[in-house]
Amino acid sequence: MACYRSSSLSFFIVALLTVLISPAISAGDSSYINPPVNVGSRSSIASYCESWRLAVETNNAGTWNVTPSKCVSSINTYYIGGQFDSDYNLVARYALAFAGKVKNRLDGKDAWVFDIDETLLSNSEYYNKAHGSATYVSKKVQAQAFDASLKLYKGLKTLNFTIILLTGRNESRRSTTEKNLWDVGYSGWEHLLMRSPEDKGKTATQYKSEQRSKMVKKGYKLHGNTGDQWSDLLGFAVATRSFKVPNPLYYIA
Amino acid sequence: MACYRSSSLSFFIVALLTVLISPAISAGDSSYINPPVNVGSRSSIASYCESWRLAVETNNAGTWNVTPSKCVSSINTYYIGGQFDSDYNLVARYALAFAGKVKNRLDGKDAWVFDIDETLLSNSEYYNKAHGSATYVSKKVQAQAFDASLKLYKGLKTLNFTIILLTGRNESRRSTTEKNLWDVGYSGWEHLLMRSPEDKGKTATQYKSEQRSKMVKKGYKLHGNTGDQWSDLLGFAVATRSFKVPNPLYYIA
Structure with a gap:
């Protein structure tokens, strides 16, 4: 089943659901995978959780629903300890390094696509560093920019790339989304593509592929x-190069 | 430039080249990326190397030539400490979990593709655990099976999948390759596809895509x-699901 991202999909909820609902490992296509043989010790749990996170980031895990309950603590550490940053x-630096080598045709057709939530904007202060606990930022609160993404975004603008924003957010949120982006430093995008009513029920992969395809037909080269x-x-x-920024908190099909 | 894998591409050589040749970080498309601002402390180096390894495994790093010299030690720890295993x-367990849910048509056309080097076979005892140093296993020595891959392979056979081996090794190595595979426990594959003279100069991506395409035209469904x-x-x-097993030692285009 595809799930559609919204800013209400916070780690707090994910973690809570994890603890309440899931005693087992969530695996590819929601199937159950037997836990490792030696998960008793702290170190083997830490090792498993690191492997799980790698499997998620490489897409080896496939569809998954919730963070394994035994890994909630280590993912907390992942955020608080600075490894996430x-x-x-x-990733952002590799992206900018690649972009710097693209021959720019200066006709406005050399484009870069950005997702918004958890890519340009961080919706949740997932972990409150002062208290070491998960906190939730509601839709009413402005989402913050990822420093690395803002730097990449501005770097791409300097390199004369045309920016295309492609989000799973609905059209109804256009003005608040634009205001949020402007307020935290993003500006000058060419397109902000949002889900219209006719996109309802489409997986993110289908919807986003269709939108990218429309851009290609308009003559954009998606670098x-x-x-x-x-x-x-x-x-x-798909773009010439794809850059996957980390997110071990939730999965969208 | 594409480089072609052979068993002589051991970590020993990679590490040696790294130390001798590369004071800088090897980045996307061989470009130079400025090192992080705060790489002075041990912990920030460890953090960087973990990020580098993730970037490689997610393909965010793109083309890269050598392990960053500052990360040789942490990759050593990655192998010796068991995290690699x-x-x-x-990954192998996620693959088997997915395979178990494929509806098998029992007509011999439900197929699974395996690479050989560093996938079915481990060419090098990259790290000699007793001495904590890199060692090289020459072509004359039998390569060992990865336990996890052998288990996956046998599990797929039990599930009636047709096995297609697709390697960058040349045809000239067919008999020694077959013997090695048999000796360590692999058997019953349907095809062993190797580079013929006409494949010379092709990137691995091109050569392997062409070979997979031929299999699809023969009626195989690449699950x-x-x-x-x-x-x-x-x-x-490409197959329905791809499973990337870790290899932070070298890159093949």
């Missing part, structure tokens, strides 16, 4: 695409 | 594909 920053979900990046009309 | 095992390189998995005629 390190991972995120390096890069940055997203936190594989469904932002795969399908058809 | 943990990561590898979990799964397992490889240690993105060039084993991407291109055209």
